[in-house]
Amino acid sequence: AAAAELDIALAPLIEDARREGRTVVALSEYGITKADRPVHLNRALREAGLLEVHTQDGMEYLDPMASRAFAVADHQIAHVYVRRPEDLEATRAALAGVEGIGELLDDEGKKAHGIDHARAGELVAVAAPGHWFTYYYWLDEARAPDFAQLVEIHRKPGYDPVELFMDPEDPYVRLKAAGALARKKLGMRYRMAVVPLDAAPVQGSHGRLPDSEDEGPVLLSSDPAAATGRLAATDVKPLLLRLAGLDGA
Known part of the structure; x- marks a missing residue:
């Protein structure tokens, strides 16, 4: 139709x-392929003591300047920035056991794929089939940053496809959205905080090389x-x- x-x-x-x-x-x-298993690279880096946050009003914000490593995710690709060469192996080890990473490209791997740009991450993660990368770095939803439930592309350290959805666990989410829209139309300040903190609604993604031409x-x-x-x-x-x-x- x-x-x-x-x-x-x-x-x-x-x-x-x-x-x-x-x-x-x-x-x-690009072609969208089925991908319904989110992978939280920044949480793995944080649990390994490589990613740092600062807290404001009980909410946690990524601190890239203090972090030894952090990932900037974009669908099924993530650039992993490592501050010092001596932290490269620790970063690689922290990500080695993460389920859902298909490849972890180093300098040679990036060169082979033609992405060895000066601004590329020291490592580039490629998702395994059926997986995709979130930007999430908090370990407790109660401490998620204020922008997590907003459409806020400039403050999130990575693309967030969950912004396409309203929180399915909130029975009043549409009422909240309508109220925020009414405030906008009246010229008042508003917050459209309706994005879920759970990545489960995402069912498709792109970024990794397709396994078949039908998916390209x-x-x-x-x-x-x-x-x-x-x-x-x-x-x-x-x-x-x-x-x-x-x-x-």
């Missing part, structure tokens, strides 16, 4: 493009000759520039 609605909405745009002789491209950045990103073109077979992600930009006549050729 959703695909049919999308076809109807896009039809006028596609027809206009065809009349002007343009090539229409539909491109997905897709490129569709109205010109069958535009791209055939598999296409490297780094080849997408020059392809689009060529189709748009902006490649200088």
